[in-house]
Amino acid sequence: MRQLTLISGVDDTHTLDALFVNAPLRDYSMRPRTNDYTLPVLGMAYIATYAQRCGFNVGVLDAEAHGLGIEETAQIVNQAAPRWAGMNLLAPTYEMSARIAAHLDPEIALMVGGHHAKAMPDRILADPRMRNLRGLVLGEGELRVAALLGDEKRRRELPSVLWRDPISGTRAGGIASSQTSAQMLAPNINTLPYVNRAFLPQDPYRPAPTVTDRRLAASGRAAWLRDAVLNGAGYVEANIVGSRGCPYDCGFCGAAVSANPDLKIRVRSPENIIGELDQLNDDYGVTAFRFVDDLFLGVRNVIKQHMKVFAGHGIGERYVWDATGRINVLDRLSDADLDVLVGNGLREVALGIESGSDRILHAMDKRINAEMTERVARRLVAHGIGVKGYFILGYPGEEREDLDATVRHVRNLWDIADQHPGEIRASVFEFRPYPGTPVWKTLVDAGHKPDELLAYGDVDLTQDGADESMRQRDEFNFSVGIQFGGVPLEDLRATLATLTREQHERSQGGQEDAA
Known part of the structure; x- marks a missing residue:
C-alpha cells in the first residue's frame, strides 16, 4: 500500500486505465538521490489531465521525484495493474525506461512518447525490452493518447502513431486525413484543460x-x-x-x-x-x-x-x-x-x-x-x-x-x-x-x-x-x-x-x- 500511494491523481476505487511513468535518471536503489526537488513532468500531466477529462482513470508515477529504483518502479506498475503504461522517453533516461519496461507484466500494454521516441523510433521499436510496446506517439500526445485508451484499434487512423507489425516485424503507422492530422498533432492549447496538479507530487x-x-x-x-x-x-x-x-x-x-x-x-x-x-x-x-x-x-x-x-x-x-x-x-x-x-x-x-x-x-x-x-x-x-x-x-x-x-x-x-x-x-x-x-x-x-x-x-x-x-x-x-x-x-x-x-x-x- 505504501508503494501505491506514490501514484498521483488516481481514483483507486476503479480500474486503472493508464499509469504514466516518469523514469528515474538513475537506479536509486543503488545510490539514493541527494536533491530535494526536481522539475515536475508538466507534459505528462497535460496528457493525464486530458485523458481524465475524457473519462479515463489515470495516474502518474514520478519515479524521479520519489527517488525510486528500477525494480521498485516496475513493481508498483505491476501491482497497480493498469490496462496501459505510458512512458516519456528522454535520451538520459532511456535505459532506465527500457529496464522498467522489461519488468512489466505482459498483460500491460505499453505506449511511449517524448523527444527520444521522436528522434529514434526504429531503434526503440526494435528494442526487445519494449516487447509490450503497442503505440509510439510522435509529438504532442493529448488527443492521440486519449484515443488509444478508448480503443487500441484506432491507432491505424491516428497520425504519427507507430508500432511494429507482429507478423512482418516491420514498422507500421497510423494514417489519417490531413485535417485530422493537423488537429491531432497540434491541439489548440487554449482549449486544453488546465493541468490537474493532483498528478504532480511536487507542484x-x-x-x-x-x-x-x-x-x-x-x-x-x-x-x-x-x-x-x-x-x-x-x-x-x-x-x-x-x-x-x-x-x-x-x-x-x-x-x-x-x-x-x-x-x-x-x-x-x-x-x-x-x-x-x-x-x-x-x-x-x-x-x-x-x-x-x-x-x-x-x-x-x-x-x-x-x-x-x-x-x-x-x-x-x-x-x-x-x-x-x-x-x-x-x-x-x-x-x-x-x-x-x-x-x-x-x-x-x-x-x-x-x-x-x-x-x-x-x-x-x-x-x-x-x-x-x-x-x-x-x-x-x-x-x-x-x-x-x-x-x-x-x-x-x-x-x-x-x-x-x-x-x-x-x-x-x-x-x-x-x-x-x-x-x-x-x-x-x-x-x-x-x-x-x-x-x-x-x-x-x-x-x-x-x-x-x-x-x-x-x-x-x-x-x-x-x-x-x-x-x-x-x-x-x-x-x-x-x-x-x-x-x-x-x-x-x-x-x-x-x-x-x-x-x-x-x-x-x-x-x-x-x-
Whole structure:
C-alpha cells in the first residue's frame, strides 16, 4: 500500500486505465538521490489531465521525484495493474525506461512518447525490452493518447502513431486525413484543460527564498513578498507552460526548429494564462510562477500583447513570475518595455547564455555574442530583474581559450550584478549530445557511433555526494564520457565544480546579508 500511494491523481476505487511513468535518471536503489526537488513532468500531466477529462482513470508515477529504483518502479506498475503504461522517453533516461519496461507484466500494454521516441523510433521499436510496446506517439500526445485508451484499434487512423507489425516485424503507422492530422498533432492549447496538479507530487511547492527574492522583498516592490520572505512566512510557487515550440535552431537543443519541422509554434492567449494563474492562487494559494516552456519571452510583439493584458488584470500587484527569454529579443526591448515587465511582476529571466566565446556561440547558432549578453544582463539587473544564465562547457570544438572566455564571462556577469539591484545566477552544465539535434548529425558524420553518444552515466563531482553546493544538482550531473573539444574532461569538470561552488557561495552570502 505504501508503494501505491506514490501514484498521483488516481481514483483507486476503479480500474486503472493508464499509469504514466516518469523514469528515474538513475537506479536509486543503488545510490539514493541527494536533491530535494526536481522539475515536475508538466507534459505528462497535460496528457493525464486530458485523458481524465475524457473519462479515463489515470495516474502518474514520478519515479524521479520519489527517488525510486528500477525494480521498485516496475513493481508498483505491476501491482497497480493498469490496462496501459505510458512512458516519456528522454535520451538520459532511456535505459532506465527500457529496464522498467522489461519488468512489466505482459498483460500491460505499453505506449511511449517524448523527444527520444521522436528522434529514434526504429531503434526503440526494435528494442526487445519494449516487447509490450503497442503505440509510439510522435509529438504532442493529448488527443492521440486519449484515443488509444478508448480503443487500441484506432491507432491505424491516428497520425504519427507507430508500432511494429507482429507478423512482418516491420514498422507500421497510423494514417489519417490531413485535417485530422493537423488537429491531432497540434491541439489548440487554449482549449486544453488546465493541468490537474493532483498528478504532480511536487507542484505547487514552497521554495527556499533566493537572493533575487530577498532583493525584491527589500526593495518593497511587492508587499506580500516582503512579508513572505523577510518575515519567514514563505510563499507557494508553481510551474506553468505558456507556449509550445521554439523558432530558433540552437545546435544542442532538442527543441530546435530543424528537429521539429512538424511542430507548429503556439502561444497561449494571455487571458487563458491568467485564468490558470488565478485558479492556482484560488486552489493552492500560489503567488509565484515559473514559465518553463522553451521560450516564453521570445517574440517582441507577443510580449507586448501579453503585458498589456497582464496590466489590465493587475498581475504585478498580486504575483511574481519567472520566464525563459531570448537574449537577442530582449536586446531590442526599450527601457519602457522593461519597466512594463517589472510592473507586471517579472522576477527573473532564464537565459541560454551558453558560452563566453563568440566562436563557440557561432558554432551553436545562438545568434548572440558575449557583448550582447552583458549588455542585456546589465539592463535587466538595473531594472531589478534577476537573471539565471545557463552555460555549456565542452561543446564540440571548444578549446582552452574558449573555456577561459566562458569563465571570465561568468565572473564579469557577477561583477555587473554586484553593481545593480538584480542578481545573476550561473547554472553550468557539461555538454551532452541528444539525438535529433543539429549537432547530433555533425557528431555522427564526424565518426562518433550512436551507441557511444547514448551511453549516459551519472558523474559525482562532490566526493561521495558530500558537497552541499552540488546537492541540488544531483539530477543534472551526467555525461557520455567523451571529450568533444580540446579540454580534457577532468579539467572541464573541475571548472564546472569551481563555478558551481562560487555560485553557491554567492547565493549563501546573499541570503546572510539580507537576513
